[in-house]
Amino acid sequence: MSTNDPGHINNLDKNQLDALKGFWLMLIKSIRDSENKIDPMYEIEIFLASGYDNPDMILLRWLRARKWNINGAFQQFIDTIKWRHEWGVKELLAKGETDLCSEEIQTGKSYFMGHDKVGRPINYVSVKDHIKGQFPLESTEKLTVFTMEIGRKLLHSPNESVTVIFDMTGFGLKNMDYPHLKFLIHLLQNYYPESFALGFIINAPWIFNGCWYIIKPWLDPVVESKIHFINNLDDLFQYIDPSMLPKQLNGTQTNFNYIPPTDQDLIMLNTFQNDKQGKIIAEETHRKAAQKYLDITQKWAQGDQIDNLIEERTKVTKELRDAFEQLTPYVNTKTHYHRSGAIHEPIFDITYQRIKENRKQ
Incomplete structure (x- = not known):
């Protein structure tokens, strides 16, 4: 399955696009409606769960899984967010x-x-x-x-x-x-x-x-x-x-051999965990980007006739991704796959160097 397949982000028919908009309106209402408001902690989990991905891609997964039934997809998505919070996915990724x-x-x-x-x-x-x-x-x-x-x-x-x-x-x-x-x-x-x-x-x-x-x-x-x-x-x-x-x-790759965290990895992890102010700033930036994304998405889903709305939504989607990238060292860690070269996330080294420079000043 790819972004270009039918029912995916780059290939939606009108009914599928309408379902996506309906899903967003239902989700935004659950976040902002005082009578039906979900736990604020779940709101945070929604955009942590999205990570680097376009949030539309995340919602479309549940819509496809529930055969475009908006109510069914919404309930399963909320159940997932609750599970992530209660099971401790955020804590696992941070450690x-x-x-x-x-x-x-x-x-x-x-x-x-x-x-x-x-x-x-x-x-x-x-x-x-x-x-x-x-x-x-x-x-x-x-x-x-x-x-x-x-x-x-x-x-x-x-x-x-x-x-x-x-x-x-x-x-x-x-x-x-x-x-x-x-x-x-x-x-x-x-x-x-x-x-x-x-x-x-x-x-x-x-x-x-x-x-x-x-x-x-x-x-x-x-x-x-x-x-x-x-x-x-x-x-x-x-x-x-x-x-x-x-x-x-019978392949040519070397059999799996786990590469454990290096001393430098552990030093970096400890540095990020102790940078309380840096984490607060990154979380607030990410929260504001998420709110801005929801504002634009609500207008888009409601069918507001605003010039350049699609372009503006594309822009805030990138801003949300960039904000998550800045937050990443505080909510994720380097892994075997970083050390083996399979995952490339330079933000860990960039953030570590910034913290070191700030401490010198």
Whole structure:
């Protein structure tokens, strides 16, 4: 799925555009209407959840997932924002890998590497490396949510979704963790809709047939239709070039090797956490950009006939993105993917140098 596909931001028909406008009006009313106002904390979460993305793209995910039913999409979106707040996604991202179990990351049970032939990031799941009960459930759930969020940062326009490879080589019943799988499916279908493009289950042994019989009814039919069983890697090569696959899948990439935070990474993290004033300024700038975006979006959604309204909305969308970028060092951290070169966010180094210079003055 890409921004140019039907129902996506660059390819909306009139009914779809009207649905998007209706969604915005419903959401803005819930933010600003004193009688139906949502918790102010949820308002903050909305634009933190949008991150670098155009907020229209975020709302369109829920509209597509609910087949353009505005009420259904709105309710699911609000449920997602509440979940992010109550579960602690913001806190997890602010602590980053320091809040994860390093030993669990190092198992290589789930990681990103390369992209498929249409440019979608690839998430590799090595099922044999997940042993039920080896790590606390909370630890595994944190790693799963963190991986979901990393996938969003690895997306590059026009792609909006990721490809997942489930490598079943060496699978045994000790690897079959139904509670965690239910958690993963619930995340995908409810809190990260339209983020899953294709799934390949490769080298599945016969013993997995019984497991799949149990799992299949949990899947939305649309999600299930995206999953393919592959026993011949040549079939996988139709979708993914071998140069993007790790050696364990007959590719040419070095197998996953976790790069832990460096001393400099930890110094930077501590610096950002202690820069209270810098965070307050960045948060206020981001909040004002979000309010300005909502003001313009409300006029646009209501059909106000104002000269250059589309251009003005494009401008404030960029301002919102720029404001989030300035906030990023205070609400996110560098990760393995920054250290490996897969994610480029120079704002971390720029902000760190600015803080150092300010301290000298």
